[in-house]
Amino acid sequence: MAERERKQKPAPKEREEVVDEEVASSSERGEKLKEDIDDLLDEIDSVLEDNAEEFVRSYVQKGGQ
Amino acid sequence: MAVPKIVGIETEYGVSLRGAPEPNPVVASSLLINGYVEQRRIGWDFEDESPGRDARGFARDGAQPPEIETHLVNAVLTNGARYYVDHAHPEYSTPECADPLEATLFDKAGERILARSMEAARRLLPAGQEIVVYKNNSDGKGNSYGCHENYLVDRNVPFAALVRSLIPWFVTRQVFTGAGKIGSENGADPCDYQISQRSDFFEEEVGLETTLKRPIVNTRDEPHADPQKYRRLHVIVGDANLCEVATFLKVGATAIVLAMIEDGFIDKDLSIASPVAAIRAVSHDPTLQSTVDCTSLGRCTAIELQWEFLRLARKYADESGLDCCGPEAIGTLVLDRWESVLGALESDPSTLDGQLDWVTKLELLRAYADRDTLAWNNPKLELLSVQYHDVRPGRSLYEKLVRGGRIERLLGEDDVIAAMADPPVSTRAYFRGTCLARWADSVVAANWDSLVLDVGVEPLRRIPMMEPTRGSKVHVAELFGQVSTPRQLVERLTAN
Incomplete structure (x- = not known):
């Protein structure tokens, strides 16, 4: 509610500009986020253990508390 | 309270x-x-x-x-x-x-x-x-x-x-x-x-x-x-x-x-x-x-x-x-x-x-599974999870x-x-950790609620620490400043 009231304050023209900027920046943010995640997953690929199946099979622990 | x-x-x-x-x-x-x-x-x-x-x-x-x-x-x-x-x-x-x-x-x-x-x-x-x-x-x-x-x-x-x-x-x-x-x-x-x-x-x-x-x-x-x-x-x-x-x-x-x-x-x-x-x-x-x-x-x-x-x-x-x-x-x-x-x-x-x-892990697995179109039982996801x-x-x-x-x-x-080396200041861990840092060779044994010191003469001296809030920096920093050997420490502690 407070958010909506705040946006109503500027004159009509200004408000449109604000909205446009928000849309633009939000979609840029979205793309940036996606790129970040893609980069992160690539980085993770570079450190992942080689053979997933073999790793999972051999990861066996003795029970503890 | x-x-x-x-x-x-x-x-x-x-x-x-x-x-x-x-x-x-x-x-x-x-x-x-x-x-x-x-x-x-x-x-x-x-x-x-x-x-x-x-x-x-x-x-x-x-x-x-x-x-x-x-x-x-x-x-x-x-x-x-x-x-x-x-x-x-x-x-x-x-x-x-x-x-x-x-x-x-x-x-x-x-x-x-x-x-x-x-x-x-x-x-x-x-x-x-x-x-x-x-x-x-x-x-x-x-x-x-x-x-x-x-x-x-x-x-x-x-x-x-x-x-x-x-x-x-x-x-x-x-x-x-x-x-x-x-x-x-x-x-x-x-x-x-x-x-x-x-x-x-x-x-x-x-x-x-x-x-x-x-x-x-x-x-x-x-x-x-x-x-x-x-x-x-x-x-x-x-x-x-x-x-x-x-x-x-x-x-x-x-x-x-x-x-x-x-x-x-x-x-x-x-x-x-x-x-x-x-x-x-x-x-x-x-x-x-x-x-x-x-x-x-x-x-x-x-x-x-x-x-x-x-x-x-x-x-x-x-x-x-x-x-x-x-x-x-x-x-x-x-x-x-x-x-x-x-x-x-x-x-x-x-x-x-x-x-x-x-x-955090779920989001990571989802992102990875989405990118590579992996099913939940794929070993790669299990690997990520470990x-x-x-x-x-x-x-x-x-x-x-x-x-x-x-x-x-x-x-x-x-x-x-x-914190890998220094103890917390607020509990008896401060006393334990400080003794170990200063006199490792004289600490014969340690436990949560006691410390056994070799003070150079028989017998070994056991210091009980039954109150977890005592032995904090506020309690013992001054004392540690005044003694230079475990023997002096024990003398001061038993004098009190």
Whole structure:
């Protein structure tokens, strides 16, 4: 509610500009986020253990508390 | 008025010895600790250990002496922690801490100690062999190992009062303490992904066991402090966390709930029907919609029950303050974080990516599965789910996320590094750690509640430390400034 009231304050023209900027920046943010995640997953690929199946099979622990 | 909520966290790390013809986890664990402890090893004093004593007031039939394998490695560190081999796992117990942020700090310092131990062990191993440790709680094949919390509790509180409120507390707090895992174990219903690594392993409501038929409330009565005044509540139901926010909230909120129980502040019966089934049902539903049957709230979700605990905690803080849980600012931080986390869990759990382990891991698995179109049973996802907990800085997926700025930190890394060597200032751990740092060669044995010193003349001198809040920096820094040998220290202590 407070958010909506705040946006109503500027004159009509200004408000449109604000909205446009928000849309633009939000979609840029979205793309940036996606790129970040893609980069992160690539980085993770570079450190992942080689053979997933073999790793999972051999990861066996003795029970503890 | 509730007693100070002195707290410590014990973590059994998963351990793998790679490249060895016959890998032995006990040997691997010992190598880690020996590798780390380069100075003369300080023996652990078992005199006051009694894990067979039951908080309900009886000793177990045919109770065995504590499972002590004295030939195993057992070290006390200058930060006041204990680092040892337990049940074929390397285990690190933080020193006693006076508030949840301090406990989070010393828990994180433990990860760094394990990381350094792996480097040290590598130098002792033949080429091609490596020890790798994981801060998790299950191997995905039905074997679990614990992360226990310990809280100082007033001896006068009837154990039944603890049990009544703690069961609903432990069943529902996993919505923020869970570390997440793929699939189910130990005969639980199948699922793709669940919130807690531990919940499938709990089969009783109350009991003394810790390795089989694990109970939601553990009754081990071994206070490591003045037994007339205190209990040590031994909590075995939690997950090991990597996210600092999760550790902080787990310990901070639990301490407040214990203070409320101690002060008789929880004025309603929050107990739930079939807790063992409920703890699994809550864990198995990452959408957080499953319900439990609560005596005073009726059918409600885990989050709704959590809101009730938080409402009581706010009221308790207003009326009694949170002095027993550490500095006021930290109590406020716990309450505010607790509220924001519950709100986020209710509206969109994915916004807690970077704060809670189970959400962070789930988001990572989802992103990876989306990119490569993988099904939940793909071994690659299981690998990610385990490697998230790898403690090697270069291999840990959690640490990758930290370096990518995707994890909210509460601690400064410089403070974490300092906490590998320096004890907390606020408890008797300060006394223990300082003695070890100054006179390692004279400390013959150490325990949570005593220290045995060789002062150069017979006999050995045992210094009891039955009051966990005493021996803090405020109490003993001046004394340490005035003495230069263990003998002078003992003379001053016995003169008082």
